[in-house]
Amino acid sequence: MTDATTGAVTAGTGAYEMVVGLEVHVQLKTVTKAFCSCSTEYGAPPNTNVCPVCLALPGALPVLNAHAVELATRAALALGCTVHPVSVFARKHYFYPDLPKGYQISQFDRPLATGGSLATDEHAVRITRVHLEEDAGKSIHDRYPAATAIDLNRAGVPLIEIVSEPDIRSAAAAGQYLRALKRVMEYTGVSDVNMEEGSLRVDANVSARLRGTEALGTKTEVKNLNSFSNVERALAAEFARQTAVLSAGGRIEQQTMLWDAAHGSVRPARSKEGSHDYRYFPEPDLRPLVVTSAWVDAVRGSLAELPAARAARYASQYGLGAGDIAALIDKPRVADYFEAVAAGHGDAKAAANWVLGEVLAALNATHMDVRAFGIQPAALAGLLGLVRDGTISHAAAKTVFAEMAHSGEPAAVVAQRLGVTQVGDDDALNRWIDEVMAENPAEASRYLAGERKLQGPLVGRIMKKSQGRADPKRVNQLLAVRTGA
């Protein structure tokens, strides 16, 4: 229907489609800052990683960190972007106490890279641009009453901003995009991508339009999104707000919205925060950034296998299912670990089961990085070998695993020490069978009389008597022999 006063077409909220583009800032994993030699270490005492350059003392000048350029280029190439031979730094001006120079050195009309795309679980999202810039410091509002504390340790830390096209159609798709992006950053070694430490930050451009229409609606920018789940919740909340306005015949005002995680709602930022004129102009203290095609090719050649390629290889090389593959490749170091176990053991499926089961559970329980884990791939392959050749049972292997993680010893040593080595010797097994038969004369006689369904419970008792060491396959065979079968 058409609203008589505004002329706008209105419809129920269900008739609208969400349109989202994301701007993601990723902190680059350099040792020093973007334009000075201060450390980028997180968590140092406030205002200790600072110097005349990042404090913006009079007369100090920026000098570009070449490693930041390399990491930004890696990220851009991994996202399929074209890296431009010449890009230009620009000053982005605004006054804020944690922005020492009164401007941020960024890139504006000539960014490092443009035109890429990122495959997510469902579809590809086009990447508009990747550019290099510096971070601001931190304003701490809750430390002193009626005062704001400024920590400039973060000021000048290198960032890339990754801007997507408005190709995202749901909150869940935004989550998929962010998880895929995070994986690429981890795979390329560009960033630690730790949201708690602020090394990945997200702003969302959100609009709503009637399904089946092409034109984009008026967008709002949603900020203060400090986790992937908050991104999804905030998008849902903002989309609900917009569709409610639109279906009531209203118009969306272009503005900045702040996500309030505690209340699960969005609210407009103070009008000033959304109406900056940044007065960009080319940064005269830095020459244009020139990269040769040979250098870009060398960076491209040094890129590790990316998540999508790895997933395809796991399907063809190991024959694993999609669920296992997705779980294994999520963290590149876990995937590396898996591949080493699979290579050492030979059975990729068993390796995948153990890595996704026992290994991840142990890592999650201790918040440990797989590289520091007590059971390295060769040791786990050794344990799986003992299971495969029947030296220990699957149940015993879990006990041995826990002990190995603790002691760091090889599987065979632990199995011996714990006395869980499987017993396949017929004399020993028959002794346990005799004892169990003697202790349970009623079941024994019924079983021997042909009541075959009692075999399971009897095997269970025998296993218990052997403290799990009896080879269950052989016990079954020996019992069957006694019935004359």
Add this chain to the structure above:
Amino acid sequence: MTGSLVRAALDRAASVGAGREGLNILVAVNPHAVADAESAAARGGGQRLLEGVPVAIKDNIATLDTPTTCGSRILAGYVSPFEATVVERLRAAGAVVLGKTNMDEFAMGSSTEHSAYGPTRNPRDPCRVPGGSSGGSAAAVAAGIVRIALGSETGGSVRQPASFCGVVGVKPTYGRVSRYGLVAFASSLDQVGVLAQSVEDAALALGIIAGRDPRDATSAGRDVPDYRSAVRRAATGTTPLAGVVVGRPREYFPDGLHPGVRERCDAALNTLAELGATIRDVSLPHTTYAIPVYYIVAPAEASSNLARFDGVRYGARVQAEAVTAMYDATRSHGFGAEVTRRILLGTYVLSAGYYDAYYKRAQDVRTLITADFRRVFAGGVDLLFTPTAPTPAFKLGSISDPYEMYLNDIFTATANLSGVPAISVPIGTAEGLPVGGQIIAPHFGEASMFAAAAALEHALEHSPGAPPPSAPAS
């Protein structure tokens, strides 16, 4: 023993009245100057180029021993925790920092009247301005306090005061000298320059401070020639400029040019010809746009560079309840009228909707101004000769219209916009006041520029009616 030069400089400063109540040349004196000289000598240096030589430093160049305030209230008492590369290099050559010199606030001005410390007076005539913005450094040399002083250039701030005070002033090629520690006014135009009593001293000092600095990404990696030997060669023989083509750009000799300045320039051109140079009329057609282009580009960059003076980390702070009110109060209190005017102008030309019409267009015209120089220099002209300033030194307080003041840069701003080096040398007097002639060279052509300047200086000193070399009025 080497402390003696510093003591003599301090005595001279006292006798000419270099302090606040007098000529107001020095805004701070290095309390360690004598000790610096003696300890350097005691360490057994002795052989360095500037051993024990006192130098004066413009107040926008960072020094450890004295405040660096840029002649502004907003930096009152601010002491830099690091020293500018140019100061480090002078010290490494044995020089001693005597003190800091007065300047137009943040180097914005052509008269050294716009300083929080009050105006500097011209040692040649205390009723007149020394030029600016490096007026204090030019006056320190003219008054005989130091042989060498550092200034800074954005649109003529070394050459114009050199002209007004009757000393030598050199603006090197953009990138020739590190800007690290020079408080930025307009980064794409700024260069540290030298004021000196002679071309040879200027060449000596520039040779020391020039060269690549890893802390300034815009500094050039090219080798630094031996400027002083170029100067010495030029001072020998009767026609040291044989084979040199000197261009006389007609746009720099307009109809309204001060007659005394024109007369001195014509005489200097004759001298250059006598020294063997071929004088050729040339045209730099975009010169007429230099002032409008300069007064868009320079304020735009200044509005950005001066954003850091916000009262948060250092310098003056005027307390207020909210942070934005603190910014307003601090900056309103801290910046003088001319600086405020240029920040507003620069903010305007960078604003959304105006950027293309002003800043971008100005940069486009700037490339045309540069192309003028490249074309002339590629066409067989080795150097250009022009007046440095349109008039001799004017009286204090006589120019109140900002635009009229801006016109002082009319012959100098082109070198900053295009990055080429230029030098002002004394070429006599008009109505008893010094007149400077400007020699402009191609990018990184300082050696031939110094050679021609030295030949001219030598010839004029030995001609009848020559101005007394750097003799101060008293």
